[in-house]
Amino acid sequence: xxxxxxxxxxxxxxxxxxxxxxxxxxxxxxxxxxxxxxxxxxxxxxxxxxxxxxxxxxxxxxxxxxxxxxxxxxxxxxxxxxxxxxxxxxxxxxxxxxxxxxxxxxxxxxxxxxxxxxxxxxxxxxxxxxxxxxxxxxxxxxxxxxxxxxxxxxxxxxxxxxxxxxxxxxxxxxxxxxxxxxxxxxxxxxxxxxxxxxxxxxxxxxxxxxxxxxxxxxxxxxxxxxxxxxxxxxxxxxxxxxxxxxxxxxxxxxxxxxxxxxxxxxxxxxxxxxxxxxxxxxxxxxxxxxxxxxxxxxxxxxxxxxxxxxxxxxxxxxxxx
Numbered sequence: 001x002x003x004x005x006x007x008x009x010x011x012x013x014x015x016x017x018x019x020x021x022x023x024x025x026x027x028x029x030x031x032x033x034x035x036x037x038x039x040x041x042x043x044x045x046x047x048x049x050x051x052x053x054x055x056x057x058x059x060x061x062x063x064x065x066x067x068x069x070x071x072x073x074x075x076x077x078x079x080x081x082x083x084x085x086x087x088x089x090x091x092x093x094x095x096x097x098x099x100x101x102x103x104x105x106x107x108x109x110x111x112x113x114x115x116x117x118x119x120x121x122x123x124x125x126x127x128x129x130x131x132x133x134x135x136x137x138x139x140x141x142x143x144x145x146x147x148x149x150x151x152x153x154x155x156x157x158x159x160x161x162x163x164x165x166x167x168x169x170x171x172x173x174x175x176x177x178x179x180x181x182x183x184x185x186x187x188x189x190x191x192x193x194x195x196x197x198x199x200x201x202x203x204x205x206x207x208x209x210x211x212x213x214x215x216x217x218x219x220x221x222x223x224x225x226x227x228x229x230x231x232x233x234x235x236x237x238x239x240x241x242x243x244x245x246x247x248x249x250x251x252x253x254x255x256x257x258x259x260x261x262x263x264x265x266x267x268x269x270x271x272x273x274x275x276x277x278x279x280x281x282x283x284x285x286x287x288x289x290x291x292x293x294x295x296x297x298x299x300x301x302x303x304x305x306x307x308x309x310x311x312x313x314x315x316x317x318x319x320x321x
Contacts, residue, residue, distance in 0.1 A: 010254035014269040021273060025280035032280060039160035043153075043230065045249075045275025046164040047223045048242055049268070052249040053175045054216040056267045059250055060179070061212055062192040062259030063118040067107060068220045069242035070129035075099040075224035077133045080142030080234035089148045096228070097221040103129055104217015108210035126243070133236040143233035153230025164226050171219075176264035188212075192259025248299050249274055274298070 025032040032038075051068050058065055078099040079092045087095070103125070110121040157166045179185040190198040191205055199205055228234055253270035255262030274295060281291050 011263060011266045011269060014253070014266060014273065018269060018273050018276075021276055021280070025276070025283070029280065029283045032283060035160050037283075039156075039162060039165075041276055041279035042162060042165045044279045045271045046162070046168045047226045047230075048246050049168055049249060049271035049275070050171060050223045050226070051216070051219050051242075052246050052253075052267055052271055053171055053264065054212065054219050055246060056250045056253065056255050056262055056264065057175065057179060057188055058209075058212045058216055059255050059257065060192045060259060060262045061188045061209060062195060063111065063209060063212070064247075064257075065107060065122045065213070065216055066119065066243050066247075067103070067122040067126035067129060068216065068246055069239040070126045070133070071100050071103040071217055071220035072224040072227065072239040072242065073133040073236060074103060074129040075221040076228045076234045076238050077136050077142070077236065079224065079228055080144075081136070083145045083149070084142060089146055089151075092145070092149055093152070093225050096225040097218055100221020100224060101214055101218040104214040104220070105210075107217065108213030111213065112206040112210045130236070133238075137234070137236045141233050141235050145228070145232060149229055150232060151229070153226045153228070164230075167222075167226075172264060172268050179264055184208075189260055192256075192261075194260075245274070245295075248295060252298055 022033075051072075055065055055068065075096045079096045082092055082095045107118075107122055107125055110116045110125070111118045114121070116124075152163060155163045157163050179188065187198070187203050187208060190201065190203060191208060195205055224239075227239060231238070249271045250262075250267055251257060252274065253262065253267035255267065277294055277298075278291055281294065
């Protein structure tokens with residue numbers, strides 16, 4: 001029974017799915033396992049996955065954020081305007097990260113001080129931030145970036161390993177340590193599992209939630225730096241639709257939408273799975289609509305399986321805390 005429960009851990013199931021995915025695409029595409037092909041595939045998920053890391057903590061704490069993609073767009077526009085005035089690369093990075101952090105603070109203030117439900121607040125700010133990007137740029141494209149700015153989204157740390165991938169690995173380890181081995185992590189789980197009990201235990205719920213909103217905004221700004229650097233241009237449509245893809249990574253990773261459950265390992269595995277699914281199907285020239293069907297199916301399974309498993313105690317998924 002103990003080995004059965006270990007096999008049924010959500011992260012174990014994701015690991016098996018990832019191995020099966022690699023085996024399938026390696027069998028149908030001779031180029032899939034080429035080291036440079038795999039390197040190119042990492043660009044399919046690292047920028048989104050960077051945002052999924054703090055968002056996972058937010059959802060574990062019982063909140064949600066629909067505005068992350070719009071924050072990316074707003075931060076990208078801010079960097080594009082700054083570049084048009086001649087700011088250098090370090091300042092552009094600072095502009096992107098600060099813009100994202102300020103947007104996250106607005107979300108945090110609405111939820112913690114304004115007592116607006118997070119889904120309502122972030123739907124509103126999603127429209128606000130994206131609308132601001134359109135209002136500022138209209139149909140224009142900004143691409144007056146210095147040559148050195150391209151290193152973040154196009155550079156390689158060593159061999160075929162991109163700077164984006166290195167950053168993602170470093171931050172994934174950092175968020176994993178924070179969530180699973182610190183008092184902050186234990187408080188985040190407590191807030192999501194039972195906010196009333198957490199408050200009576202002396203946990204400053206509003207402080208934690210405000211910090212998580214701010215950090216999510218900061219990482220959305222960092223993702224904007226990576227994405228804008230890789231594309232070399234800014235449009236108001238940048239990162240359109242990414243909010244659902246990022247949330248899909250978190251939910252497929254085993255983070256409960258009810259709060260109080262989930263792990264960073266699961267989110268990392270889910271990000272890799274979704275990234276390589278999209279890339280592998282692209283190598284096979286599968287239409288985009290088919291990719292959406294595959295991702296949608298995975299998301300439904302991710303939500304449905306734990307719910308069904310809870311009805312059968314002997315098969316309950318042991319999600320890591």
